[in-house]
Amino acid sequence: MSEKQRKSYSRKEKELIFDTEFLPHIDSMYNFAYRLTFDEDDSKDLVQDTYLKAYRFITSFERGTNAKAWLFRILKNSFINDFRKKSKEPSKVDYQEVESYYNSDEVDKTITTDLRVETVQDMIGDEISNALNALDVDFRTVIILCDLEGFKYDEMAKILDIPIGTVRSRLHRARNLLKEKLSGYAKKMGYNN
Amino acid sequence: MRYNSTVSENDQNGKTDCLELLNLVLDSAASEEEKESFKEHLKQCMPCYEKYSLDMAIKKLIQEKCCGKHVPEGLVASIRAKVIHIAE
DSSP states (O other): OOGGGOOOOOHHHHHHHIIIIIGGGHHHHHHHHHHHHOOHHHHHHHHHHHHHHHHHTGGGSOTTSOHHHHHHHHHHHHIIIIIHHHOOOOOOSOHHHHHHHHTSTHHHHHOOOOOOHHHHHTOOSSHHHHHHHHSOHHHHHHHIIIIITOOOHHHHHHHHTSOHHHHHHHHHHHHHHHHHHHHHHHHHTTOOO | OOOOSOSOSSOHHHHHHHHHHHHHHHTTOOOHHHHHHHHHHHHHOHHHHHHHHHHHHHHHHHHHHSOOOOOOTTHHHHHHHHHHHHHO
């Protein structure tokens, strides 16, 4: 938002926006932060940083617009710019190699599983959570935004700073990868098909 | 039920179209008309029916199992206190 579009709010109005439009999303924000960091203390820090930034930049927010998407965008950027650099989590794989593989057509052609609906419905433990957590952060994020938080393509595009077409293809690939992970768990659980 | 990525073995364009529609429905991005059209398509396309059933089962499981994290006690108060400090 340009300088000209910035809103002018009184302190009372700012607090009202903060309490009525921002804070109601804190459970979703915390859950998102936890799914990104896998650590409760880091999630608290990330959520707190996000809310403080939201307050500092509140003049960029227009009342009545999509506060949840605005907050998620700040949290995602904070995670990438501030948190990820500090993260002690080692890079497990060569990221370039992973990206080029996932962006190729191969990923759609080669991922086939014989996973059954009944097998998925029998997964009452942590299998789905573990499978989601095992996905690369970019794929994990689109699943969370779409399936857990119910964001639309255009909202996800804004949150992630990517074109809508990329949101759609990333979601499609993320779903395939998730199925592949679940299929692996199903085999470990003793389901043969 | 088995998941198979091949929706229609004979019709490449048809396969692309129904996969596209399936993804729109799955991502809650389909219009009412598209949803209705997909519902009709499912009655005559077993591979799509199976893929859709599996994808929806996974989506439902994610919604049930992956949103249990609630904000720790005291965090809201701590954030509010810091915001008031900024405002002053």
